[in-house]
Amino acid sequence: MSRRAEQPPRERLRPGALPDLIGYRLRLAQQAVFRDFASSVPGISPGRVGMLLLIEANPGVTQSTLAQAVQRDRSTMVGVLDQLEAKGWIERRRGADRRTNGLWLTRAGRLLLARAKRAIAIHEQRVAARLSAAERARLLELLGRISD
Template sequence: MTQRIHFNARIEGVEYDVLDELVGYAVRRAQLSIYEDFAATMDGEEITPQRFSSLVIVENNPGISQTRLAEVMGIARSGVVAIIDGFEEKGLIERQASGDRRSYSLLLTKAGARQLKRYKQAVKEHDERISAALNQAEKKQLCALLRKLCPP
């Protein structure tokens, strides 16, 4: 197991100057802290936020193509192929031929659905932990504000 170095988003005695005013900097610092907790939560599971998101998208969009999944995830198609290869080896996702010989439809297997159920519970607990300082209205507002930073 790799020893993790704890990420401290704010170090006392360090002057941050303009960084304290930058939205992108604040979002990135929060993301690093959140990712650290996610990694600790899912330790030993070989699952990352990207892989977790991929499973959720496939579960909720049965038959989605690898190309469409790559578009949804905002990653290269080759990256999705690598993710799906790993899931297929573990028996979590299966590829099915579609009408286009160059494309596959993706489906979660029964084992994949069981595993994803476990992952979802752990990720929900992680999300509650990392957002514990916010009330429900603030959580909803934060998500809405972050969505505004990602134009369609």
């Protein structure tokens, strides 16, 4: 069944040792999930929605604390928050410690987040379509043990 000789390029690649690596399989899964997210929740990235969710759950949270929570540098947060503020979704308020900015959702931000949550629910359902509830819980548990 050799289409040509032996060394010319196959159109279908042998995967080699790759599929046995947890990191590789994680990346494939994450890429698939992110792709679905992008088409399900247009106009905002998973990371940004994550920040809005954290601000929602922790109103007044500090920029540095949020940066630490999402494992980014302080300086990285500045630009991201500038964008979220420019969209009118969050506002910064000077804290009691006047070095800090407290972060708050605006009304528009709460509206957007409510809409995003509904879209995410559908997205999440599609992602887990081939998993039973027990399997889904098992996956999350196993992932947790990878992350420590």
